[in-house]
Amino acid sequence: MPELVSDIAQIEDAAEAVRKAWDLGYDPIPDLIDVLETHGIRVFMIEVNADPKFNGLAASVNHMPVIVVGSNWAGDRQRFTLAHELGHLMLGDRLADGINEE
Structure with missing residues (x-):
C-alpha cells in the first residue's frame, strides 16, 4: 500500500490488494463479517436507534x-x-490532504 493515498485510483488499488491478499476473488462476498473476523478484525453489531447520524465506527x-x-x-x-x-482501517492516516475521508 502506498505511504500516501492521493487519488481514487489508489484507493481502488488498495481495495484490490486486500481482495488479492485475502484470496477473495471478484465475486460478491457471501459473509463479510466472517471474512473480517477471520482476518483479525472484531465486528460488533449494536442496535442503533438514538442517533440517526451514526453510520459505523472503525477503531x-x-x-x-x-x-x-x-x-x-x-x-x-x-x-x-x-x-x-474496513477502508478506514486499511488506509488509516494515509489519505493526502484534500482527499475526502468519507
Missing part, C-alpha cells in the same frame, strides 16, 4: 481492529458500512 482497541455497525440496519447498509470501515 483500534488494545491493538485489535474493531468495526461497529447497526444490528437493526438493512443487510445492504451493514455490508456497505463494513466495507467502508
